Amino acid sequence: xxxxxxxxxxxxxxxxxxxxxxxxxxxxxxxxxxxxxxxxxxxxxxxxxxxxxxxxxxxxxxxxxxxxxxxxxxxxxxxxxxxxxxxxxxxxxxxxxxxxxxxxxxxxxxxxxxxxxxxxxxxxxxxxxxxxxxxxxxxxxxxxxxxxxxxxxxxxxxxxxxxxxxxxxxxxxxxxxxxxxxxxxxxxxxxxxxxxxxxxxxxxxxxxxxxxxxxxxxxxxxxxxxxxxxxxxxxxxxxxxxxxxxxxxxxxxxxxxxxxxxxxxxxxxxxxxxxxxxxxxxxxxxxxxxxxxxxxxxxxxxxxxxxxxxxxxxxxxxxxxxxxxxxxxxxxxxxxxxxxxxxxxxxxxxxxxxxxxxxxxxxxxxxxxxx
Amino acid sequence: xxxxxxxxxxxxxxxxxxxxxxxxxxxxxxxxxxxxxxxxxxxxxxxxxxxxxxxxxxxxxxxxxxxxxxxxxxxxxxxxxxxxxxxxxxxxxxxxxxxxxxxxxxxxxxxxxxxxxxxxxxxxxxxxxxxxxxxxxxxxxxxxxxxxxxxxxxxxxxxxxxxxxxxxxxxxxxxxxxxxxxxxxxxxxxxxxxxxxxxxxxxxxxxxxxxxxxxxxxxxxxxxxxxxxxxxxxxxxxxxxxxxxxxxxxxxxxxxxxxxxxxxxxxxxxxxxxxxxxxxxxxxxxxxxxxxxxxxxxxxxxxxxxxxxxxxxxxxxxxxxxxxxxxxxxxxxxxxxxxxxxxxxxxxxxxxxxxxxx
Amino acid sequence: xxxxxxxxxxxxxxxxxxxxxxxxxxxxxxxxxxxxxxxxxxxxxxxxxxxxxxxxxxxxxxxxxxxxxxxxxxxxxxxxxxxxxxxxxxxxxxxxxxxxxxxxxxxxxxxxxxxxxxxxxxxxxxxxxxxxxxxxxxxxxxxxxxxxxxxx
Numbered sequence: 051x052x053x054x055x056x057x058x059x060x061x062x063x064x065x066x067x068x069x070x071x072x073x074x075x076x077x078x079x080x081x082x083x084x085x086x087x088x089x090x091x092x093x094x095x096x097x098x099x100x101x102x103x104x105x106x107x108x109x110x111x112x113x114x115x116x117x118x119x120x121x122x123x124x125x126x127x128x129x130x131x132x133x134x135x136x137x138x139x140x141x142x143x144x145x146x147x148x149x150x151x152x153x154x155x156x157x158x159x160x161x162x163x164x165x166x167x168x169x170x171x172x173x174x175x176x177x178x179x180x181x182x183x184x185x186x187x188x189x190x191x192x193x194x195x196x197x198x199x200x201x202x203x204x205x206x207x208x209x210x211x212x213x214x215x216x217x218x219x220x221x222x223x224x225x226x227x228x229x230x231x232x233x234x235x236x237x238x239x240x241x242x243x244x245x246x247x248x249x250x251x252x253x254x255x256x257x258x259x260x261x262x263x264x265x266x267x268x269x270x271x272x273x274x275x276x277x278x279x280x281x282x283x284x285x286x287x288x289x290x291x292x293x294x295x296x297x298x299x300x301x302x303x304x305x306x307x308x309x310x311x312x313x314x315x316x317x318x319x320x321x322x323x324x325x326x327x328x329x330x331x332x333x334x335x336x337x338x339x340x341x342x343x344x345x346x347x348x349x350x351x352x353x354x355x356x357x358x359x360x361x362x363x364x365x366x367x368x369x370x371x372x373x374x375x376x377x378x379x380x381x382x383x384x385x386x387x388x389x390x391x392x393x394x395x396x397x398x399x400x401x402x403x404x405x406x407x408x409x410x411x412x413x414x415x416x417x418x419x420x421x
Numbered sequence: 422x423x424x425x426x427x428x429x430x431x432x433x434x435x436x437x438x439x440x441x442x443x444x445x446x447x448x449x450x451x452x453x454x455x456x457x458x459x460x461x462x463x464x465x466x467x468x469x470x471x472x473x474x475x476x477x478x479x480x481x482x483x484x485x486x487x488x489x490x491x492x493x494x495x496x497x498x499x500x501x502x503x504x505x506x507x508x509x510x511x512x513x514x515x516x517x518x519x520x521x522x523x524x525x526x527x528x529x530x531x532x533x534x535x536x537x538x539x540x541x542x543x544x545x546x547x548x549x550x551x552x553x554x555x556x557x558x559x560x561x562x563x564x565x566x567x568x569x570x571x572x573x574x575x576x577x578x579x580x581x582x583x584x585x586x587x588x589x590x591x592x593x594x595x596x597x598x599x600x601x602x603x604x605x606x607x608x609x610x611x612x613x614x615x616x617x618x619x620x621x622x623x624x625x626x627x628x629x630x631x632x633x634x635x636x637x638x639x640x641x642x643x644x645x646x647x648x649x650x651x652x653x654x655x656x657x658x659x660x661x662x663x664x665x666x667x668x669x670x671x672x673x674x675x676x677x678x679x680x681x682x683x684x685x686x687x688x689x690x691x692x693x694x695x696x697x698x699x700x701x702x703x704x705x706x707x708x709x710x711x712x713x714x715x716x717x718x719x720x721x722x723x724x725x726x727x728x729x730x731x732x733x734x735x736x737x738x739x740x741x742x743x744x745x746x747x748x749x750x751x752x753x754x755x756x757x758x759x760x761x762x763x764x765x766x767x768x769x770x771x772x773x774x775x776x777x778x779x
Numbered sequence: 780x781x782x783x784x785x786x787x788x789x790x791x792x793x794x795x796x797x798x799x800x801x802x803x804x805x806x807x808x809x810x811x812x813x814x815x816x817x818x819x820x821x822x823x824x825x826x827x828x829x830x831x832x833x834x835x836x837x838x839x840x841x842x843x844x845x846x847x848x849x850x851x852x853x854x855x856x857x858x859x860x861x862x863x864x865x866x867x868x869x870x871x872x873x874x875x876x877x878x879x880x881x882x883x884x885x886x887x888x889x890x891x892x893x894x895x896x897x898x899x900x901x902x903x904x905x906x907x908x909x910x911x912x913x914x915x916x917x918x919x920x921x922x923x924x925x926x927x928x929x930x931x
Contacts, residue, residue, distance in 0.1 A: 065576045072659050087580075087747055097907035105918055140803075176659040178650055178744025184480040244741075250651055251743045267830050267853055270881030281853065288856055353802060353860075355849065357833070366834050366849070383834040383849075391884040402580070403746040406659045420907065 058083060062090055067405070069098045074409065075172060076416030080393075087401045092394040100420040107380040112138050112212060112347040115377065119367075120206035122384060123418035125165040126361040128157050128197075131210035136291055137356035137367040138212040141349035149337040150214035151292045156227065156330050157197075157209065159323040163234070164193040165361035166316050166323075173313070173410035174245050177254055182245050189237060192230045196223065212347060214340030227331050231324055238320075246317065255310035259396040259408035262307055269395065270388035273363025274319065275412050278312035280305040285359040299326050309404075312411040348375055362386055362413050386418035425721050426542035453545055457534050461527075464686050465679040469496040471729075472682075472736055479740045506671035511574060514668065518572035523669065523676035525565035530683040532558050536612050537690045540700050540721035544613065551612035552604060555691055556597045559646065562684065563589040566648075566655060569677070570665040581664025584747055585655030589646055591754040596642035596688075598762040599635035602769040603628065603695045612694060619698035622705070629777065631769045636696045638762050643688035644735055645750070647681060651742035654750060689731035693724065697731075700724040785857055788827055793817055804849075806860045811846075814863055815873035821850060821861075822878045828852045829859065832879035835886065837893040839919045844870050844893060865895060874900040892918040 058064060062085045069077040077098035083091040103122060107115040116134040120127035132154055139146060146154075171186030194204040199220040201207040209216050220226075245251050261271070266279040276283045284301040286294040302318040304311035349371035357366045363385030370379040389412045397405055432452070436445040470485070470493060477484025485492035510519055536551040538544040548554060563586055570582020604610055606628060607618045618624075625632050645652035656664030666677045693699060700720035704712045745753065771777075782805050786798055789805070795813060799806040809817055821829040834849035848861040865872060874897040876883040886897045887906040894916040897903055905912060916922060 063576060065580075072662060095906075097909065100907050102917055105922075174743065178653065178657065178659065179742060180476070181480050181740050184482060188481065245743070248743060250745055250749075253749055254743060254746060265880070268880040270832060270879070270885075272833075283853070355803065355834075355860075364833060368834060368836065368847075368849075370838055379838045381834065381836040381847075383836075387884060387888075388881050391881055395880075401746055401748060403654075403657065403660050403744070 061085075074416070075414070078390075078414060078416050078419070080405075082402075082405070084402060087403075089397050089400055089402060089405060092397045092405070094390055094393065096420055098420070099417050101417075103421045104380055104382065107377055109376060111375050112349060112377070115380065116210055116212075117206075117208045119382065120208055121417060122382060122421055123360055123362060123365070123386065123415050124205055125168060125415055126161050127206045128161040128201075128209060129358055129360040130365060131208065132158055133356055133358040133360075133365050133367045135210040135212050136358065137354050137369050138347065138349065140356055141352070141354045141369065141371060142212065142343070142347060144213045144341050144343060146214055146292075146341055147338040148293075148335050150339050150341070152330050152334045153215050153219055153339065154210070155292055155294065155297075156327055156334075157201075157207070157215075159326045160193050160196065160227070160230075161207075162323050162361045163320050164190050164197075166320050167193075169316060169361075169410075169413045170241065170245070173407075173413075174251075176406040176410045177251065179245065179248075179251070182241070185237070185240060185244065189230075189234055192226075192233055196226045196230065199223065199226070211340060211343075213343040214338065216340075218339045219334075224331055224334070227327060231328060231331075234320075234324060241317070246313075252310065254403075254407055255313055255411075256306075256308055258309045258400065258404045259411065260306075260308045261392060261396050265392065265395060266307075269392040271363070271392055272385050272388065273359070273361070273413075274302075274312055274315040275363060275389045275392070277302060277315045278304050278411070279307040283364065285357050285364055289357060291356070291358060297326055297329055299323075309407045309411040316411075316413070346375055348373060349377070357383075360385060362415065362418065363389060382421055384418045384421060386414050386416075387421075390414055390419050424543075424719060425540040429543055457531055457545070460534065461531060461679065461683055465682050466496045466500065468682040468686060468732065469499070469678075471732070472739075475733065475736045476740045479737070500675065503672055503675040508671035508673045509668075511668050513574035515572035515574070518568050519668075520673070522565045522569035522572065523673045523680070525568065526562065526680035527676045529558060529561045529565065530680040530687065533684070533687045537687065538612050538616060538694060538699050539724055540719070543721070547611060547613045550610045552600050552610045552615070552691070552695065555687070556593065556600065559684070559687070560589065560593055562646075562680075565680075566665050569669070573665070573668040575668050577661040577663070577667045578665050581655045581657070581661045581667070584657075585648060585665060587747070588648070588652065588654060588750060591751060592642045592645040592652075592758075595638050595754060595758040595762050596646055598759075598766055599639040599642065600691070600695055602631060602635040602762070602766045605766065605769050605773050606632075612699070615695060616699040616701055619701050620704065623696065623698035623701070623703075625696045628769070629772060631765050631772060632696065634765050635762065635769070636692070638758055638765070639692055639696070640731070640734065641758065642754075643692065644738055645754070647684045647688060647735075649681070649685065649735060650739040651744050652750060653739075653744060654747055657744055685732055685735055686728065689728045689735065690724075692731050693727035697727045698723075699727075782857075785827070785859065789859070792820055792824060792827070802860070804858045804860050806862055808862050808864075811863050811865055811872045814861075815875065817861075818848075818875045818878050821859075827857075828854050830854070830879075832875070832881055832885075835882055835889065837889045837895055837918075839867075839893065841867075841920050843867050844895060846872060846889075846895065848875075869896075870894065871896040871898055873898050876900055892916055894919070 062083045065082050067082055068074040068079040079095040081093045081095060082089060103118055106118055116131050119130040119134050122130055167186045167190040171183035174182035197207055198204045200223055201209040261279045263279045263281050266276040266281045272283050280303055282301060287301045299322045302315045302322060304315050351371055351373040354369045355366060357364050365385055366383030368381040369377045372378040397408055436448055474484045485495035488494045488498045510516055533555060535546040536548055536554055566585045567582045570578040603624050607615045625636050648655045666674055700723050702715035702718060702723050786805055789798060797808040799808060821827060829850040829852050831851040831853050833851050836847050838845045844865040844867050846863040846865060851858045874886055876886060886900055889895050890897060890903055891905045891908045
């Protein structure tokens, strides 16, 4: 057991950030050794929201376990479900109808935008600017309304089933999505005016938490955290799933490696997601929204791995099947877990105030880390 | 015309005719004390609701709208809640200092009320070193914060207090120097004389560019001195949870909270007095008619109007900017603001000697 | 690199490994005692360059444990799976935290959930579970928690 109170032998102070702390956005517990304002060591203590989803999934059927995963990274719940659905489909070799694929990808990208919106607001709030939070939520609210109409839920959508989506889209779906795209485009300049261009903000972000490309790979970082360091790791580009290989979009890369680079990656990713949705929204083909599947799914004996790009990075679903109705072993490779492990490395030597900038730009979602 | 000074004068006359002079002075002191305490409470209530409404307006939401008309009584309800809340003292805390700190914060804020001219001839104590008194007494604020941070026996509080100490001591310099640049022009530290010297125009207009520079520096420095965003490092919420008042609750917390708002009022009042002419109406050179119309607006309205305009500006800062980091905060003061204000005061002296100001 | 090319390459590099085909990716079955030296080869050999360990986990087969490492190369974009069987009663394996830094956290997770002992790990402590939970490994098949567990 590590001492979490008092001082170290060298006279450095140990402070506990979390599990209840305004900057950790959840129940992350960081034990920080500081010398004055300078961070010497950051040690994460996890498990405050560990629900052992992997163990739970071992006793849930292939239809049921998908919905537990909404509770991992709740901000990209839809993409988590998507990964599980894809993995089961891979095992059963189900051909998903094109309409379902289109809907899935649109929903994925909407989720990604919603997640980035929340991240943007929350990160600005960490740095002391409260106002952006409300501006971000204005746009996020529109996405949630769209989700609510079609999926029936706003946060944990549970819209995926093996073989497609649960029901067809709402008749108003396309109009609302287009209205959202308009809204997003007209309001986006506010984001830059309010936060990106602010000199205080730039000073807080630039050269803070610099992560080199080698370290990003070695620490297993993925998603915007790694792309900010110039590591090309967008699963949608490298190992395309669904219809991503037919779509035109760019993998956003920045080379700075600092917090500002990670920030810019996420901002630009929102634009790319909008671009993807624009390509799809008018062309959703007619047809089934779900493939015909058996009532009870039995995956053949073997191992199946599916990786997708969530808002936070690479999510891997690893199913080991013994041929039964439930997985024998299931492993979720969550992006947050690996991204968190780099925090100690980049935080050493920085000021305490920088820690929130780093945590903010790594975009940690604690249930995703703990699972 | 209805004016505060006449009311004060009438009361003074009546007391002196009714009682002997010693008793009259005593009663006047009590009345003044009660008036300051009520003003203190009232300002707290008004500024809190103002802040919440301003922030709501900036953040595209409604703000409090349930208690009273348009939510105007919300801060009353909050105060009531804070009054009946248990004022907890942590086990490891230094009981005496812990309980003393909020009162020192409040007393300092009240002391600062003394030299402020709320209207024409309406001032508690027009002492001849008014501006110096304000900058001297406002520095005592840091003691209460350090006391609170140290005695809480909490590392967050301690760090908040240490940050606050460094911050207030640094920004005191710039605030003082920018005030001094106007004092150079007026040749007096007395508040009433500073106001009187602006009867033909406010110093921000008369003092050329150096006056504007010192006004800007003053606004930055007092924002830092009152520990408000973007300089709220002492209570940086996302880093130190609540900084020096992490362990405070109930009325003891409310006193810190009130003291912060009253401090904002006071520094804005000083800014309004020194740069914007205090209660002096807006006059333009020799436009007799215009000046006469302006004189019809009561002086207290002028004073509070200017002060609340500055308060609004400080609130605007708070809800727009992200927070600075501690090293950036100190860099800003020692590498930029202080040298600029030093050069500025030199310029101002030259202007005063050569008589270039209007 | 396709799986066939990769297989040829890997056979050259590691003659002792048993390479299994059939799944999406090649599977290397190797001995626990060889693992660290082979991991070093996989990481440092420029022609394969597996620099990205994207998944590290363990499976409890009731008779034995299997460590599963998913490796990927960011320059060649090929993937392999490495499997190592461990004794269930006294599982121990050399750490790879010094080769892939991400393994440090993942190995700590496996340590507490499966009880695998990682030799030479820089900081092998409980990460997720509360203190005093050593010895009970929740993700093993024989773990029972009568209060909180879901059973089908």
